[in-house]
Amino acid sequence: MNMRIVLLVVLAVVLGSCSAVKITDDWKSDDIGTIRDGKTLVVNISDRLQVRTISEDRITKEFKKHGVDAEQSYLIFPDLHLSKKMNPKQTQRFKREIVQKGFDNVVITRLVDFEKMRNHVPGYTTANYYNVYNRFGYYWGTHAFVVHHPGYNTVSKTYTLETVVYNLTLPEDQQLISVTTSEITDPSSITSVSEDFAQKLVATILGLNKK
Numbered sequence: 001m002n003m004r005i006v007l008l009v010v011l012a013v014v015l016g017s018c019s020a021v022k023i024t025d026d027w028k029s030d031d032i033g034t035i036r037d038g039k040t041l042v043v044n045i046s047d048r049l050q051v052r053t054i055s056e057d058r059i060t061k062e063f064k065k066h067g068v069d070a071e072q073s074y075l076i077f078p079d080l081h082l083s084k085k086m087n088p089k090q091t092q093r094f095k096r097e098i099v100q101k102g103f104d105n106v107v108i109t110r111l112v113d114f115e116k117m118r119n120h121v122p123g124y125t126t127a128n129y130y131n132v133y134n135r136f137g138y139y140w141g142t143h144a145f146v147v148h149h150p151g152y153n154t155v156s157k158t159y160t161l162e163t164v165v166y167n168l169t170l171p172e173d174q175q176l177i178s179v180t181t182s183e184i185t186d187p188s189s190i191t192s193v194s195e196d197f198a199q200k201l202v203a204t205i206l207g208l209n210k211k
Contacts, residue, residue, distance in 0.1 A: 038104025058198035
């Protein structure tokens with residue numbers, strides 16, 4: 001097989017087997033350091049329990065690795081349907097319950113956008129000229145070994161996530177201490193991408209990626 005074909009096949013396998021997690025925007029208030037004080041509740045707003053569970057587990061583990069006392073919301077509020085929109089009274093009630101459970105900070109992640117794009121990869125032609133033309137006499141009356149590779153269509157999926165951090169011990173108008181926007185492109189599964197997402201998210205919130 002032509003070496004160029006081998007490299008293209010290997011590249012396609014590598015690119016198709018991994019997903020990209022990218023932090024696209026990040027804002028923090030001067031009070032972001034207070035997240036290391038008290039206790040932090042990690043929340044993922046999702047209809048799917050598996051997504052919520054895996055995501056909260058990974059983010060909580062990453063926070064604990066860096067000295068933040070964190071706990072998953074599904075363990076504290078297992079029956080809470082977070083994907084359903086809350087009215088102001090329900091929001092305040094939930095906030096009081098969080099405080100009553102002993103939490104000072106809340107980290108909330110939710111899906112804010114989803115985009116599916118179709119892309120066309122053009123075809124190309126390869127030819128093994130060396131094996132055909134390596135001797136002078138073989139040039140006449142001999143055809144090159146030519147292979148036509150047809151074009152094909154691919155579909156890419158991009159998920160945009162937003163993560164907000166609140167310190168509920170601060171005055172009402174100062175409680176928002178961090179907003180992070182991230183994109184996940186073509187995740188093969190929630191399990192495969194959640195660890196990478198958690199590492200980059202927590203590093204961004206705690207400012208570890210700037211050291």
